[in-house]
Amino acid sequence: MSLEDELLxxxxxxxxxxxxxGYRAYGRRYEFTHTIPEILAxxxxxxxxxxxxxxxxxxxxxxxxxxxxxxxxxAHVQQNGERLQIYVKKDxxxxxxxxxxxxxxxxxxxxxxxxxxRTRTGELSVHAEKLEFxxxxxLSMPEKWHGLADVETRYRQRYLDLIANPEVRKVFVTRAxxxxxxxxxLEARGFIEVETPMMQPLYGGATARPFITHHNTLDIDLxxxxxxxxxxxxxxxxxxxxxxxxxxxxxxxxxxxxxxxEFTMLEFYQAYTDYxxxxxxxxxLLAQVALDATGSxxxxxxTGKLDFGRLERYSMREAVVHFWEGEGCPTLxxxxxxxxxxxxxxxxxxxEALTDIFERVVEHQLIQPTIxxxxxxxxxxxxxxxxxxxxxxxxxxxxxxxxxxxxxxxxLNDPQEQRRRFEMQLAMRERGDEEAHQxxxxxxxxxxxxMPPTGGEGIGIDRLAMILTGSRSIRDxxxxxxxxxxxxxxxxxLMRELDRK
RNA sequence: GGGCCGGUAGCUCAGUAGGUAGAGCAUGUGCCUUUUAAGCACAGGGUCGCGGGUUCGAGCCCCGCCCGGCUCACCA
Numbered sequence: 001m002s003l004e005d006e007l008l009x010x011x012x013x014x015x016x017x018x019x020x021x022g023y024r025a026y027g028r029r030y031e032f033t034h035t036i037p038e039i040l041a042x043x044x045x046x047x048x049x050x051x052x053x054x055x056x057x058x059x060x061x062x063x064x065x066x067x068x069x070x071x072x073x074x075a076h077v078q079q080n081g082e083r084l085q086i087y088v089k090k091d092x093x094x095x096x097x098x099x100x101x102x103x104x105x106x107x108x109x110x111x112x113x114x115x116x117x118r119t120r121t122g123e124l125s126v127h128a129e130k131l132e133f134x135x136x137x138x139l140s141m142p143e144k145w146h147g148l149a150d151v152e153t154r155y156r157q158r159y160l161d162l163i164a165n166p167e168v169r170k171v172f173v174t175r176a177x178x179x180x181x182x183x184x185x186l187e188a189r190g191f192i193e194v195e196t197p198m199m200q201p202l203y204g205g206a207t208a209r210p211f212i213t214h215h216n217t218l219d220i221d222l223x224x225x226x227x228x229x230x231x232x233x234x235x236x237x238x239x240x241x242x243x244x245x246x247x248x249x250x251x252x253x254x255x256x257x258x259x260x261x262e263f264t265m266l267e268f269y270q271a272y273t274d275y276x277x278x279x280x281x282x283x284x285l286l287a288q289v290a291l292d293a294t295g296s297x298x299x300x301x302x303t304g305k306l307d308f309g310r311l312e313r314y315s316m317r318e319a320v321v322h323f324w325e326g327e328g329c330p331t332l333x334x335x336x337x338x339x340x341x342x343x344x345x346x347x348x349x350x351x352e353a354l355t356d357i358f359e360r361v362v363e364h365q366l367i368q369p370t371i372x373x374x375x376x377x378x379x380x381x382x383x384x385x386x387x388x389x390x391x392x393x394x395x396x397x398x399x400x401x402x403x404x405x406x407x408x409x410x411x412l413n414d415p416q417e418q419r420r421r422f423e424m425q426l427a428m429r430e431r432g433d434e435e436a437h438q439x440x441x442x443x444x445x446x447x448x449x450x451m452p453p454t455g456g457e458g459i460g461i462d463r464l465a466m467i468l469t470g471s472r473s474i475r476d477x478x479x480x481x482x483x484x485x486x487x488x489x490x491x492x493x494l495m496r497e498l499d500r501k
Numbered sequence: 502g503g504g505c506c507g508g509u510a511g512c513u514c515a516g517u518a519g520g521u522a523g524a525g526c527a528u529g530u531g532c533c534u535u536u537u538a539a540g541c542a543c544a545g546g547g548u549c550g551c552g553g554g555u556u557c558g559a560g561c562c563c564c565g566c567c568c569g570g571c572u573c574a575c576c577a
Binding site for chain 1 (some may be wrong): 525
């Protein structure tokens with residue numbers, strides 16, 4: 001008999017014993033007086049003398065590290081990521097509760113009623129007077145000292161990761177705080193939150209390959225959205241002048257430490273501003289988010305200390321000159337010269353060449369939070385041209401720790417120009433560029449009703465969360481990152497067999 | 502998709518030169534009424550990722566496959 005069979009059998013037998021003692025193996029409502037973090041906050045600083053049997057509490061949580069010593073014992077109880085010790089003495093809880101206590105397995109969920117005191121070694125503890133059994137664990141918990149280390153298990157069984165590795169919980173709490181902070185700041189500036197379709201008949205707003213799904217009743221294929229952009233701008237046309245959405249995008253492309261097929265994006269649109277306005281706004285947003293998430297605008301990361309208190313700004317051309325490494329550093333005139341650009345890249349157009357050179361030379365060096373602005377028109381079908389330089393558009397991206405975390409532009413609101421841009425993209429598509437933008441005639445129609453001048457921006461929440469939680473992989477900030485299916489688990493068969501007996 | 506690394510008990514990991522598969526934690530039994538990685542004694546637990554091959558003999562060598570990590574390419 002394998003250990004797992006044996007363990008399950010033991011645990012099922014134990015359920016019977018627990019029920020024989022008159023407890024429910026899977027309990028019901030338990031009225032606690034404090035959460036464990038509340039107790040630690042309220043009484044953590046109290047001395048033994050200040051704690052009297054009158055400091056009566058009821059707590060609940062998962063049992064960890066029980067230590068039995070004959071007719072008494074200790075255990076830690078964990079709730080919301082924090083632990084409080086309990087002391088269970090036979091004389092204090094009585095025969096029945098003490099038998100229950102000795103039956104506990106690591107991971108069982110328990111309610112404890114008693115008073116707070118300090119042990120001989122000074123640890124704040126609950127002197128138990130009454131126990132309530134709340135839920136049974138049938139499987140054994142990860143090792144108490146090393147936690148759960150196997151990366152694959154951590155991602156597949158995130159609940160175990162959360163139980164065994166307290167810092168994981170902190171990452172996701174911080175992630176939630178980041179999102180809350182962004183919402184708060186946007187709301188404070190009069191933005192309203194909306195939800196736009198995730199299933200779209202046409203996909204757009206970014207360059208990426210989509211996932212395809214099917215609606216049976218309508219018998220149509222739909223795309224999981226690669227971006228909400230075009231819908232959000234329709235709303236700006238409709239008079240929702242400050243609008244945002246925080247939600248998932250889906251891109252059918254490679255996986256890496258910086259890419260998950262579904263990822264969370266904030267997109268916001270503000271009428272009557274432009275990309276310059278958004279640069280200032282972005283600086284405020286990011287500084288506040290860093291402060292809320294980490295307590296400081298200066299954030300430690302693998303790549304060194306990042307200062308979100310100030311965003312450096314370079315045009316793409318300036319950046320190529322500024323960050324050039326080694327021989328042959330170009331001048332600003334060089335990077336404006338199509339011939340020079342085409343000599344330094346295999347791309348077909350000067351704009352694509354500049355982007356190519358930028359990505360090769362500059363991108364990996366953008367460790368400090370930095371805004372790069374003024375992009376070639378070729379790579380930006382939805383942005384407005386610079387009036388004095390129509391080969392470029394009013395667009396910027398925000399980089400930090402060598403990653404792109406934001407993308408913003410003055411929105412193109414001229415429907416004729418938008419039509420021409422889409423047609424340019426269609427031509428690229430016909431030349432085999434699968435990621436080129438589709439023609440979206442309804443979007444053109446919306447613009448034809450007149451969209452106010454507008455600035456729009458997208459911020460990658462996962463990458464921002466990576467930076468602000470010190471995570472090296474995007475999978476560490478996504479609770480359930482996409483993995484290949486794991487194959488047979490074989491627990492159900494076992495449980496079925498044991499159920500018959 | 503390419504390259505590199507990994508998969509051994511429920512968990513964390515050892516495994517010499519190819520020679521009967523190990524430790525700690527966890528589990529079971531016993532002792533123990535302020536311990537805290539509790540302690541002490543004894544016990545149970547393994548398709549060594551899967552499938553082939555080489556060999557008298559494979560956890561170890563060879564081939565194929567599966568799963569994961571890192572990395573490169575593409576992308577945000």
